Amino acid sequence: MKSYIKLVKRSAAAIGIAAMLSLLSSCLKDNKSYYTPPPTALVSFFQASTALPALSVYFNNNQVNWNPVTYGSGLSYVRAYTGLRTFNFYTYSEMGLQFTDTATLKADTVYSMFLSGTSSKTDFVLLRDHISAPAAGMASIRFVDLSPDAPAVDLVLADTIRVANKTYKGFSEFVPVSGDKVYNLQVRQAGTNTVLATLNNVSLNKNYVYTIMLTGLASGTAASNNQLAVYYVNNAFY
Numbered sequence: 001m002k003s004y005i006k007l008v009k010r011s012a013a014a015i016g017i018a019a020m021l022s023l024l025s026s027c028l029k030d031n032k033s034y035y036t037p038p039p040t041a042l043v044s045f046f047q048a049s050t051a052l053p054a055l056s057v058y059f060n061n062n063q064v065n066w067n068p069v070t071y072g073s074g075l076s077y078v079r080a081y082t083g084l085r086t087f088n089f090y091t092y093s094e095m096g097l098q099f100t101d102t103a104t105l106k107a108d109t110v111y112s113m114f115l116s117g118t119s120s121k122t123d124f125v126l127l128r129d130h131i132s133a134p135a136a137g138m139a140s141i142r143f144v145d146l147s148p149d150a151p152a153v154d155l156v157l158a159d160t161i162r163v164a165n166k167t168y169k170g171f172s173e174f175v176p177v178s179g180d181k182v183y184n185l186q187v188r189q190a191g192t193n194t195v196l197a198t199l200n201n202v203s204l205n206k207n208y209v210y211t212i213m214l215t216g217l218a219s220g221t222a223a224s225n226n227q228l229a230v231y232y233v234n235n236a237f238y
Helices: 017-024
Strands: 040-047 055-059 074-081 083-091 097-105 110-117 122-128 138-145 153-157 160-166 175-178 181-189 195-204 208-215 229-237
Touching (some): 040 055, 175 181, 195 229
Antiparallel strands (some): 055 083, 153 181, 208 229
């Protein structure tokens, strides 16, 4: 496929879920006193809206990114205080508010957050990540449909349907696939052999957990950089 079908990986060094979850519930102590940190969650972000500019991301009034977050990129898991939080998305360096929404975060819980939608409507998607270590020799994958105008779709790996019949904002649980293999990923119109988007030569490593996403618009064009595309990110490793 053409180079506009992009590949995104998160830095594995930053997101060892098992270690991070233990830190979420840990406390520090010395010989004289005990300190219990406030409860926190882990939240990642992926920018799947072709209509938005480069963004600065704020949890309440706290900025969580140093570099601009552009379409097709995101942020690895960061700690966030629990309770009702406001998520603000500003034009990077200009502080023009592009979108805002709220969600309640629970302690010791892992979330993935996405923006998607069209030029007329931005959508906020927050998923709870039920992540566990893959079985020996396996990887785990989840699929999220973030294309607002695509028909229902199937995710196909190595000519096998792994996730079936997902519509906009639909998602799967994490499912096992053989690790340390190179796959060609296809998103097909559900129940057909019609290929809507592909991503070839994707290495899925054993003991790793991934999210695969369909983004863009079925009505989009390569010239506008808003056509359908497949991305993936690494959520965790063990």
